[in-house]
Amino acid sequence: MRVFVLNKNRQPLDPCKPARARILLRTGKAKVLRRYPLTIILTEEVSEPITHNHQLKIDPGAKITGLAIVQSNRIIWGAELTHRGFQIRDSLTKRRTLRRSRRNRKTRYRQPRFLNRKRSSGWLPPSLMSRIQNILTWVKKLTQLCPITGISQELVRFDTQKLENPEISGVEYQQGTLFGYEIREYLLEKWHRKCAYCGATDTQLEIEHIVPKSKGGSNRVSNLAISCHSCNQAKSNQEIEQFLSRKPNVLQRILSQAKKPLADAAAVNATRWKLYNELKLTELPVEVGSGGLTKFNRCSQNLPKTHWLDAACVGISTPERLIIKEVKKPLIVIATGHGSRQMCRTDKYGFPVRYVPRFKFIKGYQTGDIVKAIVTKGKKQGVYVGRVAVRTTGSFNIKTKNGLVQGISHKYCQHIHKKDGYAYVYGSKTSPFKAQYF
Template sequence: MQRVFVLDLEKKPLMPCHPARARELLNKGRAAVYKRYPFTLILKDKIGGDVQPVELKFDPGSKTTGIALVGHFERGLEIVFGANLNHRGQKIKKDLESRRANRRGRRNRKTRYRPARFNNRRRTEGWLPPSLMSRVFNVETWAKRLQGLIPITSIAVETVRFDTQKMQNPEVSDVEYQQGELAGYEVREYLLEKWGRQCAYCGAEKVPLEIEHIQPKSKGGSNRVFNLTIACRKCNQKKGNRSIEDFLKRKPTVLKRIKAQTKKSLKDTAAVNVTRYAIGNALKQFGLPVTFWSGGRTKFNRTQQKYPKDHWIDAACVGETGEHVLIPKTLKPLSVTAVGHGSRQMCRVDQYGFPRTTAKKQKVVKGFQTGDIVKAVVTRGKKIGTYIGRVAVRASGSFNISTKNGTTQGISWKYCQRIQAVDGYSYLTEDRQFLH
């Protein structure tokens, strides 16, 4: 189970405690629930206390970012909190493309509404598309939240999944992680991802794969990553030092596919690489020591300790301190999904881009807002029972509540009690119950 965050009477973070200890504090009336997600207690009779160093670790990804809090205890390094943060970059991109298509369609029909604007807007320095910038904001938001819940002393972040610059020029010297057992590790992992973990020539899967030079070194080929692929031993030996055109002269379709694939980069890797500096600069603003590492080292640490693949486990294995970190078998991660803070769109549009609904009404109804986590105890009528989940408000005061069993409509606001205010994220607990 996750450790429970603890605050003192002045809301300063203390070391997290075991869930059994948290229940004891609540039963004795020494603490109260301060926050539900992540679960946090506030003590009623204590100010200050002994704390140990805690390292906050991030494994930023294109779709999901792993978060881990690793305590530096006398008994060793141990993870006390893990979470998977799911981004909404693809939804933002889709919404922007839809809006752009609607506006373009209106202009092409020569109807009213705003004219086209081309290069009359200047972008600020370091500008990133909203779909990428949302990832940066999510990481920054959770770093700030966790800093207020636990005494963090340092931050470690994986800046790139694969260090493509080092792979393009493998002769770069004075790079510590390129020496010893880790040498060539990132190149192989990159190629496995790029070529779908199958032989580039025959498509064989689940067989030993070898790094192969597309243009043989004996004929001027280099070690740069664009000249490398992966192949099974049979194809690798059969090709030998022949050129790819000669080897695949009877397979023009395969030859065309391989030549096209060599020019492509991993889309997810590109997204992570683009945002690495923005994430780094955002984390530096917290005034804590920040170290940066590559994904090759992360996977090396994880496989050496024989941990399964997961984003939050990768986060725990980032950097030097990830070489020996204990992950309790009972610890289950919290799944967090970014859902935004509502839409600025005043009304919905039809397929032609014209308004089809009325303008928005008030955002807060009877003290509740869409996205709040509520507990509704219905005492009479056809819907008698207890409902805990995300609420969708209506101006009439008849709300919808989404729980793990589905959505229940028509719950009066009088039965509702807010557990946690909307914060832009939804939460998925161990039993796969959605909580927003």
């Protein structure tokens, strides 16, 4: 990917190629400002710089949001932002359960409170707000590093039949030309784009009735699944209990997943308008596009199904031919949060078992910093790069890509990237065009 460049007065300039950035660094004309995303700052100010238009494109998702920066018809930067919304939901549920358990045991007494708590207008649960805040954080960060002139957001999958004929209603509207298309897209997401029976992903997938129509099955979404052609033909009009009589675990999984709603779609639907309104506050022109248009742009250019390429295809501003050869591996951004405000750790019953230090900085480091440790002597001699977990003794643990290394003295550590609530890793070295997609 290209490297972000800032003028000496921190004005964003056009990103440059990595080779150009290495020349600037080697000749002393620039210095590294931050590692993730890689940004350099010039040591001499450029007067009246010329910049070009850059479009920031966003494909919001419940678990992963795709980000891409497009200059003209060229993708110059791509990333996939992994959210922690479901983790926040589980943490809040656990805390609520512990509090309720303590109250039921009557281990302490407090005066009852009045039910005077109010929610502000537009309130969303913390698990949903974290997704919006993550996206807004990166929008703000990228606009400070690159001359962004516009934003594209995938807002909603519009029903084009309703737009063409607003008076259409009843069965004619419910089962129109897009009826089968919407059902298929829904099922592909619900069953994770693989055969429900054998798990195959490298073949054409078909819509399958769990309870056959000849046995009284309906066309309701809860009675539909995705299967490969072989499994579809082998099942035929058998009852699913008979077809999977020798695979009870698969049978139980399919029956439970068939009735499970698409939680990811519900999360995206609940946050899309809030995100759109927040993006408009950036005072940049915001373009919206539909999911159907995104898929059309991606499939027409024969691009694989990835989050960052979906983002690059959002909106009508997408050129007819995208050049993506500059982005070999997208930046994978994982939201980790800033730790917990809990004063002490508790056991499974909610009783305190361990004290948490109040001061988070030890020897100038805090848990979550990315460091490079060069150990010159002892049994652990070597070079280690990764996220650090600090200890008050000054002996740190470093989580590297090869595993956890314990007991590294702070004297051997040096900062690479200070904690900002995110973890970073670059995507697989495998070319994305080898991936299977639907």
